[in-house]
Amino acid sequence: MAADFCARIWRVAILGMLGFALCVPAANASLLGLNNDCGAASQPFAQFGDYRSYTFGANGGLEAGATGWSLSGARVVSGNESYYVHSSSDRFSLSLPDGSSGLSPQMCMGTTSTVLRFFMKRNTASGSLRVQVVLRNVLGSVIGVLDWTTTSGSTSWAPGPTVLNLDSLLGLVGVSSIQLKLTAQGGSFQVDDMYVDPWASRN
Numbered sequence: 001m002a003a004d005f006c007a008r009i010w011r012v013a014i015l016g017m018l019g020f021a022l023c024v025p026a027a028n029a030s031l032l033g034l035n036n037d038c039g040a041a042s043q044p045f046a047q048f049g050d051y052r053s054y055t056f057g058a059n060g061g062l063e064a065g066a067t068g069w070s071l072s073g074a075r076v077v078s079g080n081e082s083y084y085v086h087s088s089s090d091r092f093s094l095s096l097p098d099g100s101s102g103l104s105p106q107m108c109m110g111t112t113s114t115v116l117r118f119f120m121k122r123n124t125a126s127g128s129l130r131v132q133v134v135l136r137n138v139l140g141s142v143i144g145v146l147d148w149t150t151t152s153g154s155t156s157w158a159p160g161p162t163v164l165n166l167d168s169l170l171g172l173v174g175v176s177s178i179q180l181k182l183t184a185q186g187g188s189f190q191v192d193d194m195y196v197d198p199w200a201s202r203n
């Protein structure tokens, strides 16, 4: 797992020191003063065997339209993810036509370990969804883009991949906020209900 984690990290287009810092011990990681105002926790993926406690991302369900999101060719559409894990009254999701992308609002970030997860659905016979994490410093400047994975998902609503588990070390290189960037490639997708577990290490 550690080797795999480090291998992934080396794919980050970021300052050279990031790879170094992420692959060395960090006894003081829990002392980092990152954003911990994360809101109430729930277990939205428990029915899928993921019992982590997550907090809901700001406008993570697109119920406030595109507020806080940066969209390129994507748009908010009627139709919630079919499990309604956030609220039975939710009605909207994000449509990502082929070639479009959506950048989420800034998400809560933990001091020990952080995991992101969301719901997705593929609306075409083929295609993949590129999942990236945008890393910003305290000034809001982008200091790196973590090219995490691409996934085809299924043609029914289902949880997407577990996006990352950074063991808090990003804080050591000055990352103070994270955002999900989702890009449709060769097909169209819908996504909904962005969640973050900033306390993943306790699970």
Ligand SMILES: [Ca+2]
Residues within 6 Å of the ligand: 060, 061, 062, 063, 080, 081, 090, 091, 092, 093, 192, 193
């Ligand atoms: Ca929604």
